[in-house]
Amino acid sequence: MIRLIVHRLLVSIPLLLAVTLLTYVLDSFAPGDVAATLPQGQTSLKAYMALRHKLGLDQPVMQQYGHWLMRALHGDLGTSYFSGERVVNLLNQRIGVTLSVVAGVLIVCVSAGLLLGALSALRGGLVGRIIDVLSIAGLAFPSFWVALILIEIFAVKLEWLPAIGYTSFFASPRLWLMSLVLPVFAVALHSITSIAKQTRDSMGEIMGRDFIRALRASGLSETSVIWKHGLRNAALPVVTVIGLVMISALGSTVFVERIFVLPGLGSLAVEAATNSDIALLQGATLYFTLIVIAINLAVDVSYGWLNPKVRT
Amino acid sequence: MSPQAGSASAAAPSAAPVSLLRRLLARPLAVLALSWLGLVLVASLLAPWIAPYDPLDQDLLNMRQGPTLAHWLGTDALGRDLLSRLLYGGLPALTGIVEALVVAGLLGVGIGVTAGFYRGRYDRFIVQAVDLVMSLPAIVVLLSILSIFHNSMFAAMISVGLLGSAGIIRVVRSATLAVGSELYIEAARIAGLSDFAIITRHVIARIAGTIIVQLSLFAAVVVLIQTGISFLGLGVPPPAPSWGGMIFDAASVLNNDAFMLVPPGVTVALSVLAFALIGDGLRDGLAERWMQRGGAGVTTPNRASAPPPAPMLAPNPEAVLSLRGLVIHAQGRSQPLVDGLDFDLMAGETLGIVGESGSGKTLSVLSTIGLLPSGTVVSAGEMLVNGGRHDLSDPRRLQGLRGTVLGMIFQEPMAALDPCFTIGTHLTEVLRARGGLSRRAAKVRATELLREVKINDPEDVARRYPHQISGGMAQRVGIARALALRPKILIADEPTTALDVTVQAEILDLMRALATSNNMAMLLVTHDWGVVADICDRALVLYRGKLVETAPVAEIFSAPQHPYTAALLRANPHNAVPGAELPTVADVWQQQALIP
Numbered sequence: 001m002i003r004l005i006v007h008r009l010l011v012s013i014p015l016l017l018a019v020t021l022l023t024y025v026l027d028s029f030a031p032g033d034v035a036a037t038l039p040q041g042q043t044s045l046k047a048y049m050a051l052r053h054k055l056g057l058d059q060p061v062m063q064q065y066g067h068w069l070m071r072a073l074h075g076d077l078g079t080s081y082f083s084g085e086r087v088v089n090l091l092n093q094r095i096g097v098t099l100s101v102v103a104g105v106l107i108v109c110v111s112a113g114l115l116l117g118a119l120s121a122l123r124g125g126l127v128g129r130i131i132d133v134l135s136i137a138g139l140a141f142p143s144f145w146v147a148l149i150l151i152e153i154f155a156v157k158l159e160w161l162p163a164i165g166y167t168s169f170f171a172s173p174r175l176w177l178m179s180l181v182l183p184v185f186a187v188a189l190h191s192i193t194s195i196a197k198q199t200r201d202s203m204g205e206i207m208g209r210d211f212i213r214a215l216r217a218s219g220l221s222e223t224s225v226i227w228k229h230g231l232r233n234a235a236l237p238v239v240t241v242i243g244l245v246m247i248s249a250l251g252s253t254v255f256v257e258r259i260f261v262l263p264g265l266g267s268l269a270v271e272a273a274t275n276s277d278i279a280l281l282q283g284a285t286l287y288f289t290l291i292v293i294a295i296n297l298a299v300d301v302s303y304g305w306l307n308p309k310v311r312t
Numbered sequence: 313m314s315p316q317a318g319s320a321s322a323a324a325p326s327a328a329p330v331s332l333l334r335r336l337l338a339r340p341l342a343v344l345a346l347s348w349l350g351l352v353l354v355a356s357l358l359a360p361w362i363a364p365y366d367p368l369d370q371d372l373l374n375m376r377q378g379p380t381l382a383h384w385l386g387t388d389a390l391g392r393d394l395l396s397r398l399l400y401g402g403l404p405a406l407t408g409i410v411e412a413l414v415v416a417g418l419l420g421v422g423i424g425v426t427a428g429f430y431r432g433r434y435d436r437f438i439v440q441a442v443d444l445v446m447s448l449p450a451i452v453v454l455l456s457i458l459s460i461f462h463n464s465m466f467a468a469m470i471s472v473g474l475l476g477s478a479g480i481i482r483v484v485r486s487a488t489l490a491v492g493s494e495l496y497i498e499a500a501r502i503a504g505l506s507d508f509a510i511i512t513r514h515v516i517a518r519i520a521g522t523i524i525v526q527l528s529l530f531a532a533v534v535v536l537i538q539t540g541i542s543f544l545g546l547g548v549p550p551p552a553p554s555w556g557g558m559i560f561d562a563a564s565v566l567n568n569d570a571f572m573l574v575p576p577g578v579t580v581a582l583s584v585l586a587f588a589l590i591g592d593g594l595r596d597g598l599a600e601r602w603m604q605r606g607g608a609g610v611t612t613p614n615r616a617s618a619p620p621p622a623p624m625l626a627p628n629p630e631a632v633l634s635l636r637g638l639v640i641h642a643q644g645r646s647q648p649l650v651d652g653l654d655f656d657l658m659a660g661e662t663l664g665i666v667g668e669s670g671s672g673k674t675l676s677v678l679s680t681i682g683l684l685p686s687g688t689v690v691s692a693g694e695m696l697v698n699g700g701r702h703d704l705s706d707p708r709r710l711q712g713l714r715g716t717v718l719g720m721i722f723q724e725p726m727a728a729l730d731p732c733f734t735i736g737t738h739l740t741e742v743l744r745a746r747g748g749l750s751r752r753a754a755k756v757r758a759t760e761l762l763r764e765v766k767i768n769d770p771e772d773v774a775r776r777y778p779h780q781i782s783g784g785m786a787q788r789v790g791i792a793r794a795l796a797l798r799p800k801i802l803i804a805d806e807p808t809t810a811l812d813v814t815v816q817a818e819i820l821d822l823m824r825a826l827a828t829s830n831n832m833a834m835l836l837v838t839h840d841w842g843v844v845a846d847i848c849d850r851a852l853v854l855y856r857g858k859l860v861e862t863a864p865v866a867e868i869f870s871a872p873q874h875p876y877t878a879a880l881l882r883a884n885p886h887n888a889v890p891g892a893e894l895p896t897v898a899d900v901w902q903q904q905a906l907i908p
Binding site: 014015018019022023026027136137139140141142144145148149151152156163208209210211213214215216217218219220221222224228229232233247250251252254255258259269270272273274275276277278281282284285288289291292296306307308309 | 444447448449450451452453455456457458459460462532536539540543544545546556559562563566567570573576577580581582584585588681683686711714715716719720722724727728729730731732733734738741742745746777779790793794796797
């Protein structure tokens with residue numbers, strides 16, 4: 001188990017390096033550079049060169065990247081070109097919101113996905129057809145479109161939930177929860193159906209295994225055979241899918257945060273992209289990659305926890 | 313990002329694209345999907361001629377109108393005609409799809425095929441790189457790209473192609489690996505064909521179907537990404553029409569005019585769906601090609617036409633279990649698998665049920681606990697056991713008998729244990745759920761049970777998982793579980809077939825000892841006369857679902873009454889004469905039939 005975690009962490013290092021290097025090198029290809037886009041900078045060539053030197057832009061790219069990496073390892077991701085604030089502070093203020101959404105999506109889509117998938121494997125019929133229809137909708141409609149429809153129904157028409165905005169958990173847990181419901185479901189719709197489909201397939205496979213018949217023969221109730229043994233075994237391949245689904249859900253938060261005006265990493269990244277705030281964008285990319293690594297790690301750990309062959 | 317990389321059968325064998333297209337056209341949904349995409353393509357290309365208005369023209373007198381005769385899909389907040397904007401927005405969307413597909417296709421096929429073809433270090437590097445790219449948060453990478461190349465949908469779509477190629481490389485590589493190991497590739501190599509010729513003419517031709525499927529599924533993802541980027545206002549700059557931009561416009565007036573969401577949303581959804589349906593249709597088409605037409609002409613079971621049940625024998629009052637008139641059908645077949653079986657199991661007796669594979673012996677015993685495999689049903693049959701009369705055609709009613717009256721052990725001891733739970737849990741859960749024991753008492757009892765089945769160090773074994781014990785030990789655990797609720801009858805389905813010969817004897821000894829000490833009757837399914845001779849008091853011979861003969865074991869061996877029994881005995885490998893051919897049942901049976 002420990003070995004599994006260590007392996008995953010070791011594998012994550014090249015991922016981190018690749019992502020940061022990629023964004024760094026890409027930025028160096030940018031037509032014009034940051035110093036030129038600074039509106040408040042003096043326009044004289046001398047001042048421009050001085051700023052370039054100050055920002056280290058006159059050095060070779062790899063050397064710049066090396067500097068950036070060393071500073072990043074010490075928790076310094078530079079300052080935002082646009083707002084002048086420290087990037088780390090900006091990101092830390094925002095990450096809680098994104099993590100709240102991601103955690104909500106995880107809880108909703110895992111519980112609903114497993115339940116619906118298992119039900120449709122066992123009953124087929126109506127539940128199966130509902131999942132099919134939902135999965136078509138989840139696949140076909142963009143998450144931000146679904147978000148708007150949810151706002152129209154639950155915020156505008158029914159007025160049950162706030163349409164936009166975010167309340168901090170520490171300000172009011174109830175309002176915090178209410179501000180998360182619609183964003184979470186907008187992202188989760190797609191994820192639920194992916195998980196439900198995988199659960200249905202693996203549940204169908206597991207319920208045909210010999211040990212299920214043996215468990216029934218031993219006198220266990222159907223409830224115990226299905227929900228304890230069947231689901232536990234079916235969950236193994238589902239865990240891998242959950243990992244992939246969560247990574248794609250992380251991407252969807254970018255859109256959904258934008259729509260619901262949530263002050264998260266995603267909306268920050270879009271602002272940074274709009275303003276060409278390279279340092280901020282690099283920082284945001286790093287944070288997103290760290291979340292991806294955390295998701296992969298969680299997948300590995302839960303896989304090991306669920307599968308005694310890996311654990312022991 | 314990846315077009316369902318995992319779910320596509322990686323090594324799916326390919327079909328010629330032409331026949332694949334024909335298969336696709338045989339599916340109404342796929343035809344609809346193709347027509348929709350054709351419609352979108354034509355309408356987008358002809359937008360300048362067929363659009364009723366200029367997409368930027370503002371009709372300030374008719375703002376935020378629902379559909380009218382003048383504006384079929386209504387107008388937006390600036391009075392711009394939504395139908396026109398939708399039509400003009402089609403071209404950037406389609407262009408983006410083509411750009412991303414070209415990049416992903418060229419890279420995906422080029423790298424995937426060569427990696428699968430040449431293997432070695434290059435292949436290992438590619439696999440690592442693909443894993444890395446696939447765990448990138450794609451949208452964030454795109455944001456970086458777009459911050460550098462402002463409003464360049466071209467740059468974004470090329471990047472989408474690059475990122476998406478990873479998933480395609482993965483699938484194409486697997487397909488190439490599968491094809492590459494086939495003999496004709498080797499033959500082509502020996503014949504002196506260049507690598508390039510082999511790859512283009514043989515490998516790619518073979519996996520073309522797989523490639524098209526992947527690209528089609530990828531296209532569905534690209535539509536969503538393209539829409540997403542223009543929704544964020546990072547692709548096509550705002551006044552120009554785009555599908556994503558139209559959704560953004562609709563968002564800003566959501567309170568007043570929710571209908572504005574419909575035209576772009578439905579267009580996008582239908583396009584995504586069309587690509588996905590075509591991909592799925594092609595994939596099914598590929599799979600179909602490799603499936604023989606099976607299960608054709610299946611008729612539904614017809615109880616009415618089943619033969620009238622034979623007059624039943626009166627149950628034997630001394631029997632612990634009496635089975636009467638058991639008929640088992642495979643669903644949709646009229647020929648029964650078990651046809652009117654009657655037998656009695658006496659107290660303390662061990663009854664062997666003997667027959668060839670397919671004679672219905674396992675089905676017969678499984679029906680007593682209502683656990684027939686799916687696709688088989690009991691059409692008739694009654695069981696008297698434990699002072700009760702049970703209709704075997706209603707399996708749910710038999711659940712109460714499992715474990716408490718009828719304990720069962722199986723042929724594959726390892727497969728009968730849940731790999732996710734410890735040996736101890738297998739026993740304690742039954743003891744707690746049905747035996748009513750507390751957690752602690754169940755644990756103590758489980759250890760006792762393991763000791764009863766002659767497992768040394770039961771505490772240690774209880775903590776182990778199934779994969780950590782041997783097959784022989786797994787069967788002992790299976791027996792312990794079957795005994796947990798002190799059943800009156802132990803049913804064993806070929807309990808020693810999957811075990812080593814030395815272990816077989818130990819298990820049989822154990823079963824015999826436990827049957828005696830617990831005063832259990834045993835029902836033992838086997839095809840092994842050695843087992844019958846070793847442990848059974850009486851044997852029952854089944855042939856094609858019918859009872860052939862039943863007699864005490866000594867009589868069966870010395871004087872088989874039925875020619876089939878004699879044939880089965882002579883085919884016993886234990887009696888084989890070294891050097892002589894072992895007679896099969898069919899051989900002997902035929903000889904017997906010829907000699908009256």
